[in-house]
Amino acid sequence: MTKSLGMTIVEAISEVMNDNSDGMTDKEIYNAIITKKLYKFGALDPISAVRAKLRSHCVGLDFPSASNRKVFTVVKTVNKTKYYGLISKNYNSDKSDNKDTDLSEMLPEEKMIAAYAEHRQNMKLQLLDMILDNDSYFFEKMVVDLLLKMGYGYDKSSGIVTKRTRDGGIDGIIKGDPLGLDTILIQAKRNKTTNTVQRDKIDQFIGAIGERNKGVFITTSSFSDSAIKKANNSSKNIILIDGNKLTDLMLAYGAGATVTDQIAIYKIDEDYFN
Template sequence: MTNQSSASEIEPVAVPKFYEFIPDILSYLSDGVERSNKEIYTAVAARSALSPKQMKQLMSNRRRLVYVDRISWGLTYLKQWGAVESPGRGRQKISDEGKKLANQYPQGLPSEIVAEIVRGVKSNSSTATPTQPAKSDTKNDVPKVAPSTSEPANVDESTPQELIDESIAQLESALVHDILERVRSISPGAFEQLVVDILLAMGYGGAEERGIVTQASRDGGIDGVIDQDALGLSKIYVQAKRYGEKNTVGRPAIQEFVGAVHAEGTQGVFITSSSFTTDAREFAKKLSGSTSVVLVDGDQLARLMVKYGIGVQVERTYTVKRIDEDFFDEA
């Protein structure tokens, strides 16, 4: 175990909303040239002057870049409105209606028109037929998009996937709060067993789940021991403190635990249902030599319980499906 945060974590930065990319997408495709999705993502990112940090920001699932997802959704809205069409797999080009719209606004789509397009697509998303742009003006053959008196801020700023992620995050946050209330009400002995169970669920202790809670009268400052190998040559020593929310763990408690770990081995994890003082965290972070200690506070503890299914159960499951490109590519 380590007491350092992952160096690969990218600090969250603000990335333009999906609808803010729509003007640049339409402008880039306005020359009528057919382009791949990848070309569009790269060009629109450049036109939007995204910073390196913005282009490295990952979605909550850690599988896709935020800017790519949002440009993709901006492209989807333009396609559903009728301004862009797909002549082939992963290929996009501006439609005749899109050209008319681009010609109508050569300096770029104003925000109120973007908002109208987004609202138009959303209002028709439950219909069986594709969304169509407004009928053309018979005099100049330019599609009419009625400017809205409402500001773009009234349009949902998140993509459908982001709305799902945000809802899940809200549900998890409420669940974490409820878990901590329950955890703080169990007995100290039950809390020690809970901590060992979580570490075993995370994979420590191997397939045989080699982990025990020590006897209360003989723990010597150690509440649990996890054997990392079958012979018990490598061990993780555990301290579990079931405290109330306002009863924080300070540096003296960490120093005492480090001493106990040092007398037995090299690795320790201190888990509490409350939180640690800044001094305690700094002390653990600056440990050098053979002993290392990881600190896990109440919030992180509850989130680990959710992630590894300790003390929780699945209420319902939703399946989100996407197109099978291989199926249609082979057809």
């Protein structure tokens, strides 16, 4: 949770960016906000709260819960660290188009649910950032590990990452039994969130599967409508997992993220008192 000192997080970020044309990291932005006392953070990880707002309002970063109002842009990237800047100087917020809505009229449990939804989305964005900051081979190993955590394969050794050359378009293999009679073939595409996977990639994947029947195509971005239609209409069992679904699964099965605490929400048992 965060506590406003007269402005929203987006306004506070924009304020400290106004006099900086070289770009600022999320940590630099947070420190500047604290120094100028523009916003009071109550979150356990306030830098993550800043990072989430930067991504949500950043040009070129589009995901289901992103804001339509783009305020920030990535000025440069140095050693995998992003430096953000304003699209235009002297940013003035439009209150009617701001996601930092007044929580004063919400019930405590509604605030908790809203905060949890924001926290979860922030974690998903951070997971995608971590994946994209690593190389494609790491991603291939990661998706094999994820499927094993989900219960596919007969034991921990049944997941295989194919060699980086001559893999024939197959990045990973999950054997469902020791003889490999029931096998899942995997393709992992580590794409920027704006790079949509097109139908031709699905065609190539189906061709690479050959006589096998089960395939999972996983990407950090999304699939075009024609790609989804091709997979659904294929005679083979092809499962598509986009970036949103991928990070959902990573959180659900503890791949790259762990649960640090759990909070229960209560309701009065009317029958008990009657």
